Amino acid sequence: MNKKWFGVLLIVLLIGIAGFNLYNDRKEVTEIDSTGIAVSDDQTGIALGDRAPDFKLQTMDGEEVNLSDYKGKKVFLNFWATWCPPCKAEMPHMQAFYEEQPEDVEILAVNLEESTEKAADFAKQYELTFPILMDADGTVAETYEVYTIPTTYVLNEDGTVHQKIVGPMDEPMMQELIK
Incomplete structure (x- = not known):
C-alpha cells in the first residue's frame, strides 16, 4: 500500500514540476520592479496572447x-x-x-x-x-x-x-x- 501511494505521489509531483517548467519557459524575467517582484515579458509570437513580433x-x-x-x-x-x-x-x-x-x-x-x-x-x-x-x-x-x-x-x-x-x-x- 505504501509503495502504491509513493508511486502516485511521485507521478503527481513530476506532473506538477513539468507544468511549472512549461509555464516558466513561456515567461522571461526582464527586470525586478520597486516592490521586488519579477516583471515578466510575454513570449513573442503569433499565437493568441503572444506579443506580436516587431518589424x-x-x-x-x-x-x-x-x-x-x-x-x-x-x-x-x-x-x-x-x-x-x-x-x-x-x-x-x-x-x-x-x-x-x-x-x-x-x-x-x-x-x-x-x-x-x-x-x-x-x-x-x-x-x-x-x-x-x-x-x-x-x-x-x-x-x-x-x-x-x-x-x-x-x-x-x-x-x-x-x-x-x-x-x-x-x-x-x-x-x-x-x-
Whole structure:
C-alpha cells in the first residue's frame, strides 16, 4: 500500500514540476520592479496572447515604420496584394472604418511583394488613406505565417495578438473586433 501511494505521489509531483517548467519557459524575467517582484515579458509570437513580433517597414512614401511605434493603440495588421479579389472587396470597408475609427485604433496594411507604384495606384483608385507598408521581400509575411490573403492580425494596445482573421473583413466585423 505504501509503495502504491509513493508511486502516485511521485507521478503527481513530476506532473506538477513539468507544468511549472512549461509555464516558466513561456515567461522571461526582464527586470525586478520597486516592490521586488519579477516583471515578466510575454513570449513573442503569433499565437493568441503572444506579443506580436516587431518589424520595420517603409510606407509608400519611404517613411520607416516600426510596429512598436503603435504601442498603446489597437492595431489591425492587414496583409494584402493588389491582385487579390477578396482584398479588393475588403478595402472599402477598411477605409470606411478608418474614417470613423476611434483615436486609439490604427490600420496598417502590409502590401506583399509588389512595387510601390502598383500599391500607390491601387491606393489612389480605392482612395485609401490609412498607412500602407511595403513588405517587398515577404519577410514580415513569413514571420506572421501569412499563407492566405487577406490575413489580418488584431493586436491589443500592449502589442499582444488578440485575434487572427483569414479572409476579408467588413466594417461591422471590424467594429466588433475592437470591443
